[in-house]
Each structure stands twice: as C-alpha cells, then as structure tokens.
Amino acid sequence: MQFPLKYVFLTHGHHDHTAALPTLLRAYPEIKVVIARNEYPFVVEGKKYRDCNGDTCIFQLFKGLAEESKVKVDKENVVVIESGEEENTIFGNVVKVVRTNGHTPGSLSFLHIPSNSLACGDALMNLAFLTSPSLSLPVTAFTVSVSGARRSIKQISELQDVNYVMPAHDLSFGGVPIEKVREFASRL
Numbered sequence: 001m002q003f004p005l006k007y008v009f010l011t012h013g014h015h016d017h018t019a020a021l022p023t024l025l026r027a028y029p030e031i032k033v034v035i036a037r038n039e040y041p042f043v044v045e046g047k048k049y050r051d052c053n054g055d056t057c058i059f060q061l062f063k064g065l066a067e068e069s070k071v072k073v074d075k076e077n078v079v080v081i082e083s084g085e086e087e088n089t090i091f092g093n094v095v096k097v098v099r100t101n102g103h104t105p106g107s108l109s110f111l112h113i114p115s116n117s118l119a120c121g122d123a124l125m126n127l128a129f130l131t132s133p134s135l136s137l138p139v140t141a142f143t144v145s146v147s148g149a150r151r152s153i154k155q156i157s158e159l160q161d162v163n164y165v166m167p168a169h170d171l172s173f174g175g176v177p178i179e180k181v182r183e184f185a186s187r188l
C-alpha cells in the first residue's frame with residue numbers, strides 16, 4: 001500500500017465518533033488511535049460521560065441521554081497524549097495536536113499542517129436549522145463543561161496557523177474560514 005494508514009485521530013469518545021473504530025481496527029490491525037489522557041477512561045476503560053459532573057443544569061438533567069460509546073478500544077491500540085503535552089505533539093510534520101477540552105474532559109482538535117485546517121470534532125458546531133449553517137457552542141446537554149467549551153473556541157480563534165476549521169457535524173462544505181470563527185468567538 002502506498003500510503004499505509006497509521007493513525008486515527010479521535011477528538012473524543014462519544015459514540016457517533018467511535019462507532020467505526022472496531023471495523024477500522026479489524027481492517028488495519030496496526031493502526032493506533034490517538035486520544036487525550038483525560039479521554040482514556042471513556043474510550044478504553046468504559047467510563048460513562050453521565051458519571052461526570054457538568055457545569056450546567058442542562059447537562060446534569062440530560063446527561064443520561066449522552067451518546068455513550070458502545071466501543072471499548074484495547075489499550076494496546078491507543079497512543080495517549082498526556083495533559084500539558086498537547087501543543088508539543090506533532091505527528092510526522094503533518095498533524096499537530098491542540099487541546100480543546102470542554103465538550104468532554106479530553107476533547108482534542110487536530111491541525112492538518114499541509115492544509116492549515118483544524119478538525120475540531122464537537123468543540124465547535126456549525127449546524128443548520130431551517131436556515132443556513134451557523135456557528136454555535138457544542139450542544140449543552142452533551143457538553144460536560146460549557147465554560148471549557150467556550151474557552152476552547154476562543155483558543156481556536158487565536159491560532160495563527162489555521163485557515164479553516166472543520167466542525168464534526170458541519171453541514172456546509174469545505175469548512176469554516178477562521179475569520180468567521182474569530183468573529184463568533186468575539187461574541188462569546
């Protein structure tokens with residue numbers, strides 16, 4: 001294979017982000033799943049997000065509905081980014097790790113260096129209801145720390161080496177220009 005698959009970069013452990021991992025790991029047994037230390041309990045050990053204490057009443061009320069991962073990844077298959085080491089971690093000069101916790105305790109974003117594009121998972125939303133997509137914080141009911149999520153969006157907006165941000169549930173095509181993220185962050 002000309003470009004063997006080496007890593008899967010997992011922003012966080014909600015089921016809609018992990019469900020394909022067993023199939024991928026069966027097809028490519030050597031690949032490693034890159035996760036944050038604070039996400040390890042949820043992805044590897046089966047801890048539930050509903051066992052977290054959130055910083056909003058809405059999370060506390062609705063956390064039983066959170067998209068808990070039904071997938072447990074074997075610890076042999078993960079590469080763990082230690083807390084505080086995120087910004088020092090670069091994979092092959094291609095992918096740089098950015099700490100964006102809040103939505104979940106160990107949410108990470110991943111900067112694709114060649115394209116200056118940041119895959120931010122659910123750290124930022126660009127959902128469409130009736131109208132065209134608009135930026136928002138992640139869904140409060142499934143966000144452990146809304147204050148952390150707000151801080152992470154501000155942090156993303158301050159990154160200098162990003163042209164486009166790719167939210168996980170973005171219904172637009174091609175990502176969100178960083179200028180729009182900066183404008184949104186300035187109103188938070």
Ligand SMILES: [Zn+2]
Pocket residue numbers: 012014103122142
């Ligand atoms: Zn999520």
